Amino acid sequence: MARYVDPLVVGRVIGDVVDLFVPTVSMTVRFGSKHVSNGCDIKPSMAANPPTVQIAGQQSDLYTLVMTDPDAPSPSDPTMREWLHWMMVNMPGGTFPSQGEEVVPYMGPRLPLGIHRYVMVLFRQKSRFPGVTPPATRLNFNTRSFAAHHDLGLPVATVYFNSQKEPATRRR
Template sequence: MARYVDPLVVGRVIGDVVDLFVPSVSVTVSFASKHVNNGCDVKPSMAVDPPTVNIAGRQNDLFTLVMTDPDAPSPSEPTMREWVHWVVVNIPGGTDPSQGQEVVPYMGPRPPVGIHRYVLVLFRQKEKLPALPAPESRAGFNTRSFAARYDLGLPVATAYFNSQKEPASRRRCA
């Protein structure tokens, strides 16, 4: 009899970025025509622009979306864990991040070496958040600490993808 193992556990998202939680909100993430399934591969060139993120929920629900790289600068030595790529707060339910307030502007994947995980974590807010200051640095961000600071509780949804540096295009000299 086959046993189901959560891809968030296998991919060490649970543990490295967030604690164990029960998903309670439906969220879909895609880069152009590429739908993000947990653990799928997305080329950096496909993720230059922010993903399309559709969040279920009622219009009076508010959400926070955080995107981080827990493998910066290298999966074997993640000394900058976590590198924050995007933070949007006050996103109304049933909409997308463009309807919220961007705290940290989107930065696409730029893995210098190895295969990096890029984790999108969605939190349901208890109330509207005031204007938040951007972190002093993208390096050393901590999703758990951020959630605790703003009383966000456990995530309600999470998705992650893998990305690695693309080979430089070879130009022919004429």
Template sequence: MAGYVDPLVVGRVIGDVVDLFVPTISMMVRFGLKHVNNGCDIKPSMAANPPSVQIAGRQADLYTLVMTDPDAPSPSDPTMREWLHWMVINMPGGTDPSRGQEAVPYMGPRPPVGIHRYVLVLFQQKSRLPGVAPPATRANFNTRSLAAQYDLGLPVATVYFNSQKEPAARRR
């Protein structure tokens, strides 16, 4: 009898980026018409612009959304783990990132070599954040440290996708 194994465990998102948690909020992520499921493949050209993100929850609740690459610059030697691609704070429940404050502008996937994981992590805030100082560099960001610094606790939702460099002739 086979048991259920969480794709976040299989993809090493739990461990490399976040600790084990129980999802409590529904989060839907799309790049154009492509729905993001854990471990799916998204071409960098499809993800050049920010994804459409819809979260459940009450409008009175506020959320922080973080997108990182734990495989930078290379999955076999992630010396820049995690590379910060996007951060939105004070996002009301039942809405999307456009209703929050973009603390770090979106940067699409640009994997130089290998297959990279891009992880979107959603935290429920205990109160409105007065602002989050953008890091001096996007390299070596730490999702757990952000959560600890702003008392965000464990994530309430997480999804990740894989992406790899496209051959020049195939880019759209």
């Protein structure tokens, strides 16, 4: 008898970044033509620019999207956990993030060592944020604390991908 094991549990996203939750909104993330599914591999060069994100739901629903690296600077010694790579607020449902407000500009994967997880967490806002102050630093961001501070509750969707440093191209 086969049992389903949630890839967010297997990938330790639940535990390291967020608490156990039940997804209630469909979120699609793409880097170019590459669809992001939990645990897939994305090359840093492919993720150099912000992804296209589409959120199911009504345009009257507003969302916050946070992207972090819980493995910074290395998976074996994540002393900078979580490194904040992107934050968008006031994103309407059914749209792309360009229609939201970018609080922290997108930063693609920058991997000194090892395979890193990049986690995108979506929260439903209770109301429009009049202005979210960006954190003073990207390092040691805490998704749970941010959500608690802004009364966001549990996530409504989460997806993560893995990335590792690309080999240098050899030129003759």
